[in-house]
Amino acid sequence: DGGITQSPKYLFRKEGQNVTLSCEQNLNHDAMYWYRQDPGQGLRLIYYSQIVNDFQKGDIAEGYSVSREKKESFPLTVTSAQKNPTAFYLCASSSDRGPNQPQHFGDGTRLSIL
Amino acid sequence: KNEVEQSPQNLTAQEGEFITINCSYSVGISALHWLQQHPGGGIVSLFMLSSGKKKHGRLIATINIQEKHSSLHITASHPRDSAVYICAVTGGSNYKLTFGKGTLLTVNP
Numbered sequence: 001d002g003g004i005t006q007s008p009k010y011l012f013r014k015e016g017q018n019v020t021l022s023c024e025q026n027l028n029h030d031a032m033y034w035y036r037q038d039p040g041q042g043l044r045l046i047y048y049s050q051i052v053n054d055f056q057k058g059d060i061a062e063g064y065s066v067s068r069e070k071k072e073s074f075p076l077t078v079t080s081a082q083k084n085p086t087a088f089y090l091c092a093s094s095s096d097r098g099p100n101q102p103q104h105f106g107d108g109t110r111l112s113i114l
Numbered sequence: 115k116n117e118v119e120q121s122p123q124n125l126t127a128q129e130g131e132f133i134t135i136n137c138s139y140s141v142g143i144s145a146l147h148w149l150q151q152h153p154g155g156g157i158v159s160l161f162m163l164s165s166g167k168k169k170h171g172r173l174i175a176t177i178n179i180q181e182k183h184s185s186l187h188i189t190a191s192h193p194r195d196s197a198v199y200i201c202a203v204t205g206g207s208n209y210k211l212t213f214g215k216g217t218l219l220t221v222n223p
Binding site: 100103 | 118144145147149154155156157158159162164200202204210211212213214215216
């Protein structure tokens, strides 16, 4: 079955460490997105990519980095510069670079600070 | 920037009741999405609509572009409908989604 796979489901980070969250899709989608979800807030866009080897900052990109070397993969690195990384992270994809396409979501990764 | 407001924030219903969740937005949009987030965290897209009404099983979504308002209805609610329902919008050529904070629905047997 086609879908989006995020791993790991739970991740713990020590202070000062970078961690990378994986997102893989086999839907042949061009566009991919990373969102952050905090309690009581709506999802916020971190980074998005419309095509391989290209990506743009979203609303809260500081302290995060991404790469898009393959169409199927869009990993997110939470760097030590992100001072409040504890959150639920969701990856999504859509079939076209244009607007008004339904987004397909992964099951998320919950990141906590030790 | 578009502001998306959902109401109510929390909703508790008895099995079989008719449910309505509302979503209002502040700026004209090109599409509105209704999403469902289960307790485990994964999100499923329920509807995407830009006008009128869509129906899928017991779920109905409507949108009034002039009033900048959408509703999600659930008929004959069931405990398995318990989830967070999220409204999100896109505007013009900007395909980035702006999300509401969600409505937590609990359906008791």
